Amino acid sequence: MELLKSKEILLCAEPTEQGIALVNFLIHEQSVKALTVVCTESTRLRDAVGDDERLTVLTADAGNLSQMEGVYANVVKGVKKKLDLIINHKSIRCGDEDWEDQITRHINSLISSTLLCIKHLGKMNSGPGGLVINSVTIEQEVDGNEEATSSIRNLLMDLDKSFGDPYYFRSTGVQILTTCSKMIDERALGVCSTSGAASASRCNDRGVGESLLRAIRDRRSDLGNVEEFQISVED
Numbered sequence: 001m002e003l004l005k006s007k008e009i010l011l012c013a014e015p016t017e018q019g020i021a022l023v024n025f026l027i028h029e030q031s032v033k034a035l036t037v038v039c040t041e042s043t044r045l046r047d048a049v050g051d052d053e054r055l056t057v058l059t060a061d062a063g064n065l066s067q068m069e070g071v072y073a074n075v076v077k078g079v080k081k082k083l084d085l086i087i088n089h090k091s092i093r094c095g096d097e098d099w100e101d102q103i104t105r106h107i108n109s110l111i112s113s114t115l116l117c118i119k120h121l122g123k124m125n126s127g128p129g130g131l132v133i134n135s136v137t138i139e140q141e142v143d144g145n146e147e148a149t150s151s152i153r154n155l156l157m158d159l160d161k162s163f164g165d166p167y168y169f170r171s172t173g174v175q176i177l178t179t180c181s182k183m184i185d186e187r188a189l190g191v192c193s194t195s196g197a198a199s200a201s202r203c204n205d206r207g208v209g210e211s212l213l214r215a216i217r218d219r220r221s222d223l224g225n226v227e228e229f230q231i232s233v234e235d
Contacts, residue, residue: 003213004030007084010075012038012062012113015045016091018137018208023049025209038062038071062088062109068116076120082128083121087212088113089135094148103152110134110156114163114176122172129173133212134160137181153180177215181208 009032013019023045026032034054039045042057049055058075060067076083090106093099114134121130136156138149157178164176 002029002031003216004032004085006031006033008032008034008079008082010036010038010072010083010086011089012068012087012109013089014039014062014091015041015048018091019089020045020048022087022089022208022212023055027052027055029209030213036075038068062113063105065112065116068112072116072120076127083130085216086113086117086121086130086132087135088117088133089137089208091137091139092152093139099148103148106136107152107155107159110136111159114160118163118172118174121174124171127173129175131175131177131216133177133179133215135179135181135208135212137208156180175219177212177219179208179211179215181211 004026007030009026011023011026013022019039023035023037026035027049032054034056036056036058037045038058038060040059040061042059045057058071060071062068088110090110092102092106096102114132117130117132119125121127121132123129134156136152138152157180160176160178163174169175
């Protein structure tokens with residue numbers, strides 16, 4: 001299902017395994033009209049993805065507010081009609097020694113990016129409104145730190161609920177969708193979603209992309225925030 005066909009999308013994601021897979025998913029499986037990717041390692045991303053006239057890669061540090069301010073201003077203004085979708089994707093490896101630093105860095109980056117999305121898309125600033133997806137993939141061992149995983153999920157959902165509060169949504173016209181996928185290395189059963197859907201899926205290169213599509217497809221346009229927490233597994 002090419003739900004994003006002919007759409008213009010801004011993606012903030014580092015060239016991790018999941019980030020590269022997401023770029024390939026959007027370009028090759030969703031046939032987007034134009035994809036602008038913001039990351040710190042543009043050469044690595046281009047080497048992994050290859051050349052495509054629809055793909056633009058910008059080098060910027062997602063944690064640097066002034067750099068991202070310039071990116072959002074230029075990209076949003078450069079689109080002729082309306083930027084269809086902004087995706088902020090982060091991968092957190094809870095098995096790494098610096099996992100705590102990763103959480104701090106990535107969550108702060110998500111907060112800054114979301115605020116910039118609202119600033120440049122918000123109707124209160126004469127913007128067009130729009131759709132933003134904050135997506136986090138949490139990679140961990142089977143016996144990994146469940147408290148950390150739960151904390152990341154709850155923090156992200158609470159953050160986006162505040163951004164998508166009905167009062168602010170009526171003012172900004174910016175809808176915030178949230179997807180949080182946990183990857184472990186054996187079959188996991190059960191998915192919890194605020195929409196009431198329940199299923200289990202196997203994680204592959206399309207896992208994150210399909211999670212985003214499901215969030216977009218099932219959203220209600222009159223709500224400022226929709227969340228989904230998916231438990232995925234690797235083969």
